[in-house]
Every structure is written in structure tokens, then in C-alpha cells.
Amino acid sequence: MTVEFVNLKRQFAAIEPDVRAAIDEVLASQAFIQGPLAASFAEAFGALLGASQAIGCSNGTSALSVALEALGVGAGDEVITVANTFIATAEAICHVGASPVFVDIDPATHTLDPALVERAITPQTRAIIPVHLYGAPADMASLLAIADRHGLVVIEDAAQAHLAEYRGQKAGTLGHAGTFSFYPGKNLGAFGDAGAMIFRDPLVADKARRLIDHGRLSKYEHSIIGYNHRMDGLQAAILKAKLPYLPQWTAHRRAAAARYHQSLAQAGFRMPQTVEGGLSAYHLLVVEVSNREETLEALRQAGIGCGVHYPVPLHRQPAFADLPTVSLPVTERLSSRVMSLPLCGSITDEEIETVCTAFKSVARP
Ligand SMILES: *Cc1c(COP(=O)(O)O)cnc(C)c1O
Numbered sequence: 001m002t003v004e005f006v007n008l009k010r011q012f013a014a015i016e017p018d019v020r021a022a023i024d025e026v027l028a029s030q031a032f033i034q035g036p037l038a039a040s041f042a043e044a045f046g047a048l049l050g051a052s053q054a055i056g057c058s059n060g061t062s063a064l065s066v067a068l069e070a071l072g073v074g075a076g077d078e079v080i081t082v083a084n085t086f087i088a089t090a091e092a093i094c095h096v097g098a099s100p101v102f103v104d105i106d107p108a109t110h111t112l113d114p115a116l117v118e119r120a121i122t123p124q125t126r127a128i129i130p131v132h133l134y135g136a137p138a139d140m141a142s143l144l145a146i147a148d149r150h151g152l153v154v155i156e157d158a159a160q161a162h163l164a165e166y167r168g169q170k171a172g173t174l175g176h177a178g179t180f181s182f183y184p185g186k187n188l189g190a191f192g193d194a195g196a197m198i199f200r201d202p203l204v205a206d207k208a209r210r211l212i213d214h215g216r217l218s219k220y221e222h223s224i225i226g227y228n229h230r231m232d233g234l235q236a237a238i239l240k241a242k243l244p245y246l247p248q249w250t251a252h253r254r255a256a257a258a259r260y261h262q263s264l265a266q267a268g269f270r271m272p273q274t275v276e277g278g279l280s281a282y283h284l285l286v287v288e289v290s291n292r293e294e295t296l297e298a299l300r301q302a303g304i305g306c307g308v309h310y311p312v313p314l315h316r317q318p319a320f321a322d323l324p325t326v327s328l329p330v331t332e333r334l335s336s337r338v339m340s341l342p343l344c345g346s347i348t349d350e351e352i353e354t355v356c357t358a359f360k361s362v363a364r365p
Pocket residue numbers: 059060061062085086088089131157159160180181182183193194195
């Protein structure tokens with residue numbers, strides 16, 4: 001039996017009529033850029049998160065850079081974040097002319113270690129971007145307290161954390177801004193690129209809204225120099241059709257993760273823990289192994305999709321070679337040990353059993 005890493009075909013088969021009807025609606029209206037569907041998706045997504053409003057945009061990377069710019073982060077500023085993330089987190093910081101400052105992670109949760117953040121703050125520091133890695137929230141209470149003490153803004157990179165929670169509040173709604181990706185493989189995926197932003201301050205939200213649409217106040221009135229980072233009308237319609245399924249897919253992910261955890265913890269494997277007060281959305285099912293290459297190869301031979309998130313931490317990437325050297329021992333150790341097993345909103349118990357059996361026959365803790 002082969003097991004796909006993320007079974008998007010199975011998801012599509014379950015919702016095909018809804019999605020096709022949504023696409024037909026766009027074709028009939030010919031409203032391909034923003035339009036009423038983009039507004040209506042953003043409103044529904046914001047409501048699901050308990051936010052006063054959400055703003056749809058072109059992707060999760062532009063969501064981060066626009067959030068930074070809307071919050072006034074720019075040239076000469078430093079932004080504290082992690083190195084065990086997708087490159088977009090740090091790219092966005094560079095896109096606004098600021099510099100990423102990589103800080104090490106907590107070995108239990110794999111998220112930004114608040115105890116180390118305070119030491120990395122300089123007079124240039126303007127913002128902190130915690131990543132809710134693998135769908136699990138970072139230690140937001142500690143990070144928000146540090147930010148308050150030092151007058152910094154917190155932007156949550158919630159690209160992997162749709163419907164994750166921290167002390168009963170949805171991830172992405174706790175900081176000054178929260179950003180989301182709807183890349184096809186994310187927990188809520190478009191049929192192309194799309195993203196969203198959430199802001200605490202309505203005036204900052206208004207600036208972000210203008211930034212993604214050429215600084216527009218009206219069709220030919222441009223208040224600031226902006227970008228074309230709008231959400232595509234087709235993606236908005238597809239996301240709106242998929243959104244009602246997100247809670248059940250998330251519940252399914254949580255149940256699947258619990259099943260994995262039981263089987264793998266019994267065999268002595270370590271998995272990232274969720275911070276106290278947190279509820280993960282389980283974007284990825286990550287486990288630590290000491291023989292990763294061998295395990296990946298054996299699982300691939302067995303027809304089981306797997307991956308590594310992330311094999312090269314950002315401070316080791318050639319793209320960031322010009323940044324000052326930093327020592328991130330926990331990030332480095334975990335980046336050499338983590339691997340990700342199949343998980344999605346439609347994985348079956350039988351598939352999980354197959355994966356666990358194959359994994360335990362080769363992997364070593
Ligand atoms: C996917 C992802 C992004 C970027 O989102 P895109 O929509 O692909 O631009 C940013 N940060 C993290 C943590 C991600 O996983």
C-alpha cells in the first residue's frame with residue numbers, strides 16, 4: 001500500500017461539486033481580481049478565527065512583507081525570528097529592507113525560545129516573528145510580554161497554523177499581525193497561491209489593504225506606493241468553498257496525530273511537544289530519528305511519502321551568508337534529526353498503521 005505525504009486528490013474527490021460550483025460562479029461573473037468573492041472569503045476566514053477582519057492577499061510571503069511594512073518595519077531595522085522555518089519568513093524581512101536576527105528554539109517545542117529573545121534585542125530591533133511551526137503555536141504569552149517591555153511588534157507567521165489555538169484564541173489573532181498561506185499543501189489550500197493577513201489595529205489593516213492594491217484609495221487615486229499583492233478571484237472562490245471543511249479536517253489531523261504519537265512514543269521516539277496552553281493544527285507530523293537518510297530511503301522504497309522540514313536552517317543558507325554568524329545549537333541538532341511522516345485531513349487509520357510499522361522497522365530514536 002502506498003501512502004501519499006498529503007493526499008490532495010482524495011480531498012478534492014470529497015468536495016469536487018462544491019469547488020466546481022464556486023469556479024463556475026467566478027467564470028459567470030468574470031470577476032478574476034479581488035471582487036466580491038475575495039471580500040466574502042476574507043470575511044468568512046476572519047470570522048472563523050474570531051478576528052474582526054482578515055485581508056486576503058497573493059500568498060503567505062507577501063502577507064509577511066506587507067504586514068511588516070504596514071507596521072512600519074523597514075530599512076535598518078532588525079527582526080528577531082527563527083532559522084528552522086521556510087525561507088519566506090526571513091525573505092519577507094529582507095524585502096522591507098530589514099535584517100533577520102536568528103534566535104535559537106526550545107528543544108521541546110521547536111519554536112522560538114523566549115528566554116533567548118531578550119538577549120538578542122538591540123536598539124535596532126523593531127519586531128519579533130514567531131513561527132507556529134508544524135501547526136503548533138509558539139509561546140505567545142512570553143513573547144508578547146517581552147515585546148511589550150521593549151516596544152516591539154509581534155507578527156505571527158501562521159502559514160502552517162490555520163485553526164491552531166493558544167489559550168483559547170486562534171493562532172494569528174494574538175499578535176499585532178498574523179499571516180497565513182493557502183499554498184496548496186497547507187491545511188487550507190488554494191489551487192494556486194494565496195494568503196491572508198490579520199491586524200490588531202484597524203489603521204494598520206487599512207494601510208495593508210492599500211499596500212496590496214497599488215496604494216489605492218479609489219480606482220485612480222493612489223495614496224502610497226504599493227504593490228500588486230491582491231488575492232486572485234478564482235482562489236478566493238475555491239478557498240471560500242473549502243473553508244467550511246477546515247474545522248473537520250483539523251479535527252481529523254489532531255486525531256491522526258494522536259494515533260501517531262501513541263504508536264511512536266511507545267517505541268521511544270521524540271516528537272515536538274505543544275507549548276502549554278496550545279492546541280496544534282498539525283500541519284506536519286514530525287519525529288526525531290538518529291538515522292534519517294536510511295529511514296527516508298526505506299520509507300520511499302515502501303511507497304510512503306515523507307519529507308524533512310527543514311534540512312538546512314536559514315543561517316546556513318547561502319542566501320543569508322552576509323548576515324553575522326550566529327550559534328544555534330538546538331536548531332542545528334534538530335535540523336539533522338527531524339523528518340515528517342504522511343498527514344492530512346483525510347489520512348486513514350490503516351494508512352497510519354502502515355506508516356508506523358514501516359517507520360519502526362527501520363528508524364532509531
Ligand atoms: C508556506 C510558508 C510561508 C510562505 O507561504 P507562501 O504562500 O508559499 O508564500 C511562510 N512561512 C511559513 C512558515 C510557511 O510554511
